[in-house]
Amino acid sequence: AVRSLSTARNSLTVGLIPADGIGREVIPAARDAIVAVQQELPPLKFIDLLAGWDTFTRTGTALPSETVRALKDECDCALFGSVSSPSRKVAGYSSPIVALRKELDLYANIRPVRSVSADASTPPTTDLIVVRENTECLYVKDEKLVNTDNGKEARAIRLITERASTRIGKIAFELAKARPRKAGTGSNCCYFSDLLQLVTIIHKSNVLSVTDGLFRESVRAVPVAANGKFDDVTIEEQLVDSAVYRLFREPQIYDVMVAPNLYGDIISDAAAALVGSLGVIPSINAGDNFVMGEPVHGSAPDIAGKGIANPVASIRSAALMLRHLGYSSPADKIDKAVNDTLAPGKVLTADLGGSSSTSEVTKHIMGLIEA
């Protein structure tokens, strides 16, 4: 499993890759949050790095080799903003975030989705983690186009390996085991009659019996091989179509959801819709040697440059990244300041129905951290 990277450090170097669109407005807010808790961290260093569509149009590459080199040689971790991608194939362009996940072997995309309760005694209706395999499935981008007498035909390879499915399965079980036991609510809830920890495997093996069959079996083999370590974790399965349906109808039935890459992409957006806005959902891309925080939202070209993007997803991604590096106490401080900003519902960006700017929300959160 991914080690949480809690080695003692003399310094903490954070790569900052705002990339495109609102990434440029929210990554600075995440940086501010890290700076605000610096007394609990080793001496900080930030390195600004380039990537994205804009970088591509200026330099001919969406992911300069210097960015990869600096991340590997100089950084302990990084924060990535968001990229604008062309919808047509553009010669030489390839998504830098997909490339970075592979290049740094950040095989686990971890996306906690939790609704904010107005008061502490009400449990959140949605409180789940999407654990998304981050290196294969259709994201291997092995595609071919041929011309035939009947017109063009395109084929893509969907790769699922036992190795990658097993390692992502381990992350899911580790996370489930570390979470508080959860009680379900609602009459339709068949899962949570007792308090439990749960891993739900998302697949479509009724159609993809070989690839999704391998994913499913590899994840199921994890607790079997773990000598009782995960005996307390219950395993469920759900077809991806039905998982999305049930996510809308009974989000409380999920705890940890583990999925191949593309399904994970879709269900994390679906889950985000349940808690108010994509603008509040953080993620980390984690590997055995590196971790990169990334807001789940995209580059949002419609609002980019207006100063109204929600900084919460990026700020929470910074906290998640710090937690993964072993710095729980500063991570808790950031998360608490965010929750104490969201719960009263007064200082909110437009995506949450408010009218505050990116910098007003950021300042409010920083004020609470420093209080």
Add this chain to the structure above:
Amino acid sequence: AVRSLSTARNSLTVGLIPADGIGREVIPAARDAIVAVQQELPPLKFIDLLAGWDTFTRTGTALPSETVRALKDECDCALFGSVSSPSRKVAGYSSPIVALRKELDLYANIRPVRSVSADASTPPTTDLIVVRENTECLYVKDEKLVNTDNGKEARAIRLITERASTRIGKIAFELAKARPRKAGTGSNCCYFSDLLQLVTIIHKSNVLSVTDGLFRESVRAVPVAANGKFDDVTIEEQLVDSAVYRLFREPQIYDVMVAPNLYGDIISDAAAALVGSLGVIPSINAGDNFVMGEPVHGSAPDIAGKGIANPVASIRSAALMLRHLGYSSPADKIDKAVNDTLAPGKVLTADLGGSSSTSEVTKHIMGLIEA
């Protein structure tokens, strides 16, 4: 485009394939609905046909060749229930519904999703059609498993052709053109400032630039080649992850959504969650020579055999099938009886929060048709 199959007929022969689980409880209800409007149809004949997991366990094949033969040689159309599929690969078993779609070249899976308004003056918040390509994408089921030194590796082919993307695109534009112009509501709605007809192409071409790029371009080429026929139809695009997110947040922005097979599978379940229950969503699998109605819900093993399954999806599928065959007036009668049952909210199955049985709901609908 799919012809609506409105040839004059001396008789109408309907294949009935209840298959597994609640399919066996709801297909008889759909048959009853067709019988209830028989005075507006040619003389009816029903043929009971086998398929499914249960058929597989008894006969060794999930889709007997006699079923395919009878559909091709004797039937004008058919109704399919639902199948239970094993999640592991079982030698010799293969999903009969996926096979039938290919065998009969039922290339368009058409799934209208519409919320019921309590009174006629309120427009439904969700009123869209998912037009799903039904023959290719990962559903070609071309999968291979190899053993390597690093463990098992599985690969699946995702096939997208210009031909199939073009023909499904045509269906989408034809349907959009035939629909009433739609006005959007809600402040987030960027689409519907004017009344319009809209096709939204769902893809993930930021990752799958070749396969989804071909899908997208082929659909976009349809109006270009149509000599102005579709000039009134607006085209939008949405990445599949973001489409699911927006479907939850602003369903009113969608009119006709056209998607490759797997995305179509997922978004139609997502849309279903918006209108109360999968139990009310009908579909047809349509080709140039045949049409097969099919409720979107699955076999629901948890409630099968209890007599509480919602018959509405199947009854509506029968209406959709009749409409596609050119029988609009009997289709309207069935749809009206269904809506007049759902809107008052008194005779509902458990999935919609009621306590009526399958047969009580069916009888109520039949009573309204015959009234």
